[in-house]
Amino acid sequence: MATFEDTIFALSSGRPPSGVAVVRLSGPAAGDAVRALLGDLPPPRFARYGALRDPARGEVLDRALVLFFPGPASTTGEDVAELHLHGGRAVVAAVLRVLGALPGLRPAEAGEFTRRAFARGKMDLAEVEGLADLVAAETEAQRRQALALASGALSRRIADWRAGLVQALALVEASIDFSDEGDVPDDLVAEAQAVIGPLAADVAAALSDADRGERVRAGLTVAIAGPPNAGKSTLLNRLAGREAAIVSPVPGTTRDVLEVHLELAGQAVLLLDTAGLRESVDMVEQEGVRRALARAEAADLVLWLSEAGEPPPAALARAIRVRTKADLGGGVPDGWIGLSTHTGEGVEALLACLETEAEGLAGGEPALVSRERQRLALAEAAGHLSRAAGDFGGQEELRAEELRLAARALDRVIGRVDVEDVLDALFVTFCIGK
Numbered sequence: 001m002a003t004f005e006d007t008i009f010a011l012s013s014g015r016p017p018s019g020v021a022v023v024r025l026s027g028p029a030a031g032d033a034v035r036a037l038l039g040d041l042p043p044p045r046f047a048r049y050g051a052l053r054d055p056a057r058g059e060v061l062d063r064a065l066v067l068f069f070p071g072p073a074s075t076t077g078e079d080v081a082e083l084h085l086h087g088g089r090a091v092v093a094a095v096l097r098v099l100g101a102l103p104g105l106r107p108a109e110a111g112e113f114t115r116r117a118f119a120r121g122k123m124d125l126a127e128v129e130g131l132a133d134l135v136a137a138e139t140e141a142q143r144r145q146a147l148a149l150a151s152g153a154l155s156r157r158i159a160d161w162r163a164g165l166v167q168a169l170a171l172v173e174a175s176i177d178f179s180d181e182g183d184v185p186d187d188l189v190a191e192a193q194a195v196i197g198p199l200a201a202d203v204a205a206a207l208s209d210a211d212r213g214e215r216v217r218a219g220l221t222v223a224i225a226g227p228p229n230a231g232k233s234t235l236l237n238r239l240a241g242r243e244a245a246i247v248s249p250v251p252g253t254t255r256d257v258l259e260v261h262l263e264l265a266g267q268a269v270l271l272l273d274t275a276g277l278r279e280s281v282d283m284v285e286q287e288g289v290r291r292a293l294a295r296a297e298a299a300d301l302v303l304w305l306s307e308a309g310e311p312p313p314a315a316l317a318r319a320i321r322v323r324t325k326a327d328l329g330g331g332v333p334d335g336w337i338g339l340s341t342h343t344g345e346g347v348e349a350l351l352a353c354l355e356t357e358a359e360g361l362a363g364g365e366p367a368l369v370s371r372e373r374q375r376l377a378l379a380e381a382a383g384h385l386s387r388a389a390g391d392f393g394g395q396e397e398l399r400a401e402e403l404r405l406a407a408r409a410l411d412r413v414i415g416r417v418d419v420e421d422v423l424d425a426l427f428v429t430f431c432i433g434k
């Protein structure tokens with residue numbers, strides 16, 4: 001990682017050609033760079049339209065809208081400039097080449113603007129994670145959840161909880177000091193417990209919502225399972241709107257698990273097609289069946305498809321039951337959806353059922369916690385808090401220690417401590433220019 005003495009620049013908008021291309025600069029030489037290209041510096045936070053020139057040759061590179069945001073009141077906390085160019089490949093290439101030739105300037109690494117914002121305290125780790133999720137968001141639910149996280153929803157709760165912890169710790173420490181003087185300060189401990197109890201409950205409630213948050217972020221996994229030839233692959237193709245899976249009248253056609261991404265009721269869904277479940281002497285098919293069962297058992301939802309209406313195995317008992325090939329006649333058992341992918345009968349009913357289930361699993365207000373890292377740190381805080389609420393038989397030092405450990409775990413959620421290894425892994429997932 002280079003030092004912050006460098007001024008970094010990058011194309012922050014999408015790949016050219018595009019209508020407009022935004023090149024962003026951050027660092028101490030950002031203002032000098034703008035002066036070199038534009039002739040002077042626009043007033044802070046006001047756009048100026050003008051010719052950008054190659055300072056070495058005087059040639060006009062483009063006419064552009066230029067903005068300057070002096071630090072520390074900027075996104076990175078440093079001097080930041082934005083050049084809004086015409087989004088042609090050659091325009092962008094020429095401006096990036098000229099910027100690279102200026103003293104103190106170099107191309108930014110992936111996520112480096114955000115990394116600087118984090119280092120300068122503009123964002124905490126949870127907000128950075130929210131920003132990464134926001135850039136990656138593909139569904140409405142993901143966008144809402146990521147925006148809440150990026151806007152500090154979790155960070156503010158952590159700050160509230162931490163304030164409560166500090167208050168409880170002060171009471172416990174006061175009780176320790178008093179007891180040195182021979183007094184037994186039971187009411188101080190009771191007061192601390194009155195703070196710790198609701199705090200522990202609050203953290204536990206946020207944790208209990210984490211599964212939902214992680215499901216929204218990662219998407220729901222919906223597995224299609226059932227006996228061979230039930231029409232599983234045909235349904236997958238129908239829902240995906242393309243011929244993703246091979247369909248044939250031969251039972252045992254599908255062997256590997258096939259994955260298709262789609263959006264259902266505003267939720268990201270990973271739809272799985274699996275091998276038909278049956279006893280087989282074919283080793284390859286056996287492996288397919290083993291994988292089918294494993295993925296179906298791990299899925300958030302299972303669609304159990306059967307032409308004959310045979311019930312799912314016990315492990316998949318909670319599945320949505322679908323009697324397929326309804327166009328061939330025969331009744332629909334109670335609690336089953338009758339479906340024909342050939343006539344379209346039952347497709348709407350199946351989608352409605354899926355949407356209701358998806359809403360139950362991942363719908364509602366954005367969850368506070370949506371990443372495993374956040375959940376693990378918060379679970380550690382919850383563990384210390386629930387111990388801190390207990391009885392220490394007068395050894396209040398032990399209660400104080402649990403409170404300190406809880407505070408440290410909360411600090412880890414927002415990246416105030418133990419952050420380095422997390423950061424490297426996180427920023428490689430960012431794009432260049434972010």
Ligand SMILES: Nc1nc2c(ncn2[C@@H]2O[C@H](COP(=O)(O)OP(=O)(O)OP(=O)(O)O)[C@@H](O)[C@H]2O)c(=O)[nH]1
Binds near residue numbers: 234235324326342
């Ligand atoms: N009549 C009728 N035939 C269907 C329907 N859906 C699928 N089929 C046919 O049933 C046969 C098997 O369909 P697939 O989609 O390959 O079934 P599968 O469950 O994926 O089969 P395996 O992968 O072998 O387990 C094909 O010939 C399909 O055309 C339906 O709604 N009605």
Ligand SMILES: [K+]
Binds near residue numbers: 228247248249253
């Ligand atoms: K088949």
Ligand SMILES: [Mg+2]
Binds near residue numbers: 232245246247
């Ligand atoms: Mg199949």
